Amino acid sequence: MAEGIIKRLGKMLDEKEISCTELTEKYLSAIESSNGDLNAYVKVTSDEALTAAKAVDEKIASGESRGALAGIPMTLKDNISTKGIETTCCSKILEGYKPIYNATVWNKLSGEGAVLLGKTNMDEFAMGSSCETSYFGGAANPHDITCVAGGSSGGVASAVGGNIAPYGLGSDTGGSIRQPASFCGIVGLKPTYGAVSRYGLIAYASSFDQIGPLTTTVEDAAIVYDAISDYDPMDSTSRGNCGKNVLSSLKNDIKGMKIGVADEYFDGVPDDICQSVENAVKVYESLGAEIVRFKLPALKSALPVYYILACAEASSNLGRYDGIRYGYRTANYNDINEMVCKTRSEGFGAEVKRRILLGTYVLSAGYYDAYYKKAQNLRGSIVNAFADAFKDCDVILAPTVPNTAFKKGSAISDPIQTYLTDICTVPVNIAGLPGISIPCGFDGSGMPIGMQLIGDKFCEDKILNAAWVYENTMCGEVFKPSSYGVSL
């Protein structure tokens, strides 16, 4: 059985094998020696981490019982607001910005005694699939540092895959948790839209964004999901987790579970990745699951629908960066319009500008009906197609990405080619569904391959259980620790 790192570290703390301060120092020292190669962290919060660790040590010493996440070090993607700690979305335009409040997820975790090691690297404003649009340069893949970690939550994936954080929180708008998890050989859970509060998550595309955990095991993902999913009155689209505790739903039995496999997810996907996912299909069959093969033709329009709607929302959300209230402001200007335009032109990177321009284009007079409205209507078709699919199956199994981690610098110059690699991940965000990526094999170069389990809304329990059963059966063969970081 794949033993989760959160329980393992918790046991060490409870049995006083190590103090929380010592554990935190161990991770901080591993960050110091490995971050030069990985570039996973853009800010290390040593002082805050040691203060939080000391507080947990004092509670343990006073005999107080320790919650599952108390004293366990972790990291947050740099678009999750942390009060008084610089939060930049890895953009020049938010240089020096220190939020005056915490994101709800960080309030919840810090309230449970989580120890923040630092903020991790990401594509600028979460716009990218390789982490290379980051103002701070991209994060490296711990399995081969000449390759990208993926994106946009590349820093979290690199840190967790490189064992310089036991777990972390990322955000997923079109695959930004699942894709880097797949590239770095770890687990990434994108929850149902509304299950986790977005309050304090700096917005990219508000109707797609969700915060979720990146971990080394499925059990860890369940523990973190239980801690962060809840109704939050501060997020007007919050729904909570329907009162489910997903950790208790991990049972070593999937007999009779109906696993759907849709042809469209395999179109154009290389043989080695298709083969790894088909091998997983056989594993599930051997464990007593029923395989349901079907078609999802509505997926054909998923990519353009996603890019039209996400960029439209981004062009509106990013209108707030004007150099007046926070972040970067240009040095020389004659009037307020010039100040705003120069601030934005100097503060945003090329990919962010492209997406703002596309979003403005599809929302502008004359184009709104042909692009935005049409894409919104097609979003409805995709939502309905998934709803119909879940009448016949419990979960859908698919590749996470149609490729494995590629060499740094090889994709960034061609935006369309980069967008096409999001084909397997964006449908989940369009329909607001939960999806989890878990390792399922390696390509010819030894780089990890991920597979994705997709569930109906608020059915995180089903996808986590299916993922957990697979992991327990296959963990020795599909999981390979990297040579970096803390070894336990």
Place this chain on the structure above:
Amino acid sequence: MVTREDIINIARLSKLYIAEEELDDMTKAMDDIVKFADTINSAAEKGVEEFDNINNLRNAFREDTVVPSYDRDEILKNANDTGEGHFLVRKRV
């Protein structure tokens, strides 16, 4: 077909300056992206006219209760230029 004039116009609406030397590359990139976006108009699916949002959320009204807000001085700490409790943009000539 996206033209240089389209890009200049959209950039103006987006409050972005595109440098003259970047204009051709940006026009080409945007033309490729818009052609890619255009594929939705050849989709067989008509779509769902009344589609609104994925969780069928409706406005939920509540009492307008005053709750504590954030401290003005704390908020102003993130600004480049402030004075007398305001954000400032100074006139430059």
